Amino acid sequence: MSEAGSLVDELRALEREARDAITGTSDSAALEQVRVAFLGRREGRVSRILRQLGGLSPEARPAVGAEANRVKQVLRGALEERERRFARERADTGTPARDLTLPGRDRWRGARHPVTLVVDEICDIFARLGFTRARGPEAETEWYNFVALNTPLDHPAADEQDTLYLKGGGLLRSHTSPVQIRILERYRPPVRILAPGPAYRRDTWDATHAPAFFQIEGLAVDEGITFVDFKATLSEFARRFWGPGTRVRFRPGYFPFTEPSAEVDVKRRVVGADGSVEETAWLEVMGAGMVDPAVLENVGIDPERYSGWAFGMGPARIAMLKYGISDIRMLYENDIRFLSQFA
Numbered sequence: 001m002s003e004a005g006s007l008v009d010e011l012r013a014l015e016r017e018a019r020d021a022i023t024g025t026s027d028s029a030a031l032e033q034v035r036v037a038f039l040g041r042r043e044g045r046v047s048r049i050l051r052q053l054g055g056l057s058p059e060a061r062p063a064v065g066a067e068a069n070r071v072k073q074v075l076r077g078a079l080e081e082r083e084r085r086f087a088r089e090r091a092d093t094g095t096p097a098r099d100l101t102l103p104g105r106d107r108w109r110g111a112r113h114p115v116t117l118v119v120d121e122i123c124d125i126f127a128r129l130g131f132t133r134a135r136g137p138e139a140e141t142e143w144y145n146f147v148a149l150n151t152p153l154d155h156p157a158a159d160e161q162d163t164l165y166l167k168g169g170g171l172l173r174s175h176t177s178p179v180q181i182r183i184l185e186r187y188r189p190p191v192r193i194l195a196p197g198p199a200y201r202r203d204t205w206d207a208t209h210a211p212a213f214f215q216i217e218g219l220a221v222d223e224g225i226t227f228v229d230f231k232a233t234l235s236e237f238a239r240r241f242w243g244p245g246t247r248v249r250f251r252p253g254y255f256p257f258t259e260p261s262a263e264v265d266v267k268r269r270v271v272g273a274d275g276s277v278e279e280t281a282w283l284e285v286m287g288a289g290m291v292d293p294a295v296l297e298n299v300g301i302d303p304e305r306y307s308g309w310a311f312g313m314g315p316a317r318i319a320m321l322k323y324g325i326s327d328i329r330m331l332y333e334n335d336i337r338f339l340s341q342f343a
C-alpha cells in the first residue's frame, strides 16, 4: 500500500475511535480530555499525523492533507454538539443540581375529620351497649320533622325563622329526630339505634353556630324501659367517653317529643401534669328524655306495652371540647393545615 493510502486509513480509524470516545463522555471535563487526546496541538493524534505531512512525497501530500482537515472538522463539530448537549442538561436540572443537605419531603397522609373521629368513638361505645347505626333522609317532610314528633306546625321550632324550607314543599331536617319515626315505622321493638348525620337550621355563621351541623340521635324502645335505664345508660356512656371520674347531671328540660325531658350536663375530671386533680365546669352535652307516648302512638306502637328514651347530641361541640377548638367554623372550612393535625 502507498504511504498516502496507509495514512488516510489511519486517519479514518482515528475518526471512528474519536467519535466513539466523544459519545462515551458524560460531562464537559471528560469531553475536554478527548479533545486534547485527538486534536491537541502537541500530542493530539490527528495533529501528529499532520506533522508527518512534510515528510511525504509532493504527490501524496494533498490527499492526506485534505483527509486530515476533513477529520479535524468532523471531530470539532462532534465535540461542539456534545458540549451543547451538556449545556442543555445543566439548564434543565439547574445548577447546582441537588442540595443533599435539605431535609426530605414528608409523605402526604390523609386524616379522618375530628367530627368523624368523635362520631365513630360515640357509635363504638353504644355498639357495645347493643345499639345499631342507622340513617335517614336529609330532605324531610313536615310530618317526619315535626308532626309525628308531637310538634304542632305552629310550634316555634317549625317557624320559618329556624327551618330551611325547600321549594315545592319539604324541608331540610332541623334535627336528626325524624330518624326515630322512620325507624319505628319499619321496625317493631326492641329497637336500639344511633343515627349520626347532618341537620340544618337558618342560623348565623359564627364561632358557635353553623347552618349545617352534625347531630347524633339515640333511641331505645322496648318493654319495661324506665327512667332508671335512661339515666344509667347515658351515665355509663359519659363515663366511657369522658373518663371514669366524670359526673353527670340531668336538668329538667322541654322537648315536644319527650316527657319528661332533660338537658344532660357533664363535669369532667382533669389530672394536671403534677398529678393534681381538677374538675371542669358543668357542660351541656345533649338534650334527651323519655319518648312521649303520643310519638309511639303516631307510629302504631302501643304505649301501654312499650316505652323508651331518646337523646340528641352535637358531636361538633363535643369535638371542640375534646380537641380545644374555639371556633366551630374551623370544623367546616376544610382547611388542610388545620385538618392534617388529626393525622
Ligand code: PHE
Pocket (backbone or CB within 6 Å): 174, 175, 176, 177, 255, 258, 287, 288, 289, 310, 311, 312, 313
Ligand atoms: N332533637 C332535639 C334537638 O335538636 C334533641 C333531642 C333528641 C331531645 C331526642 C330529646 C330527644 O335539640
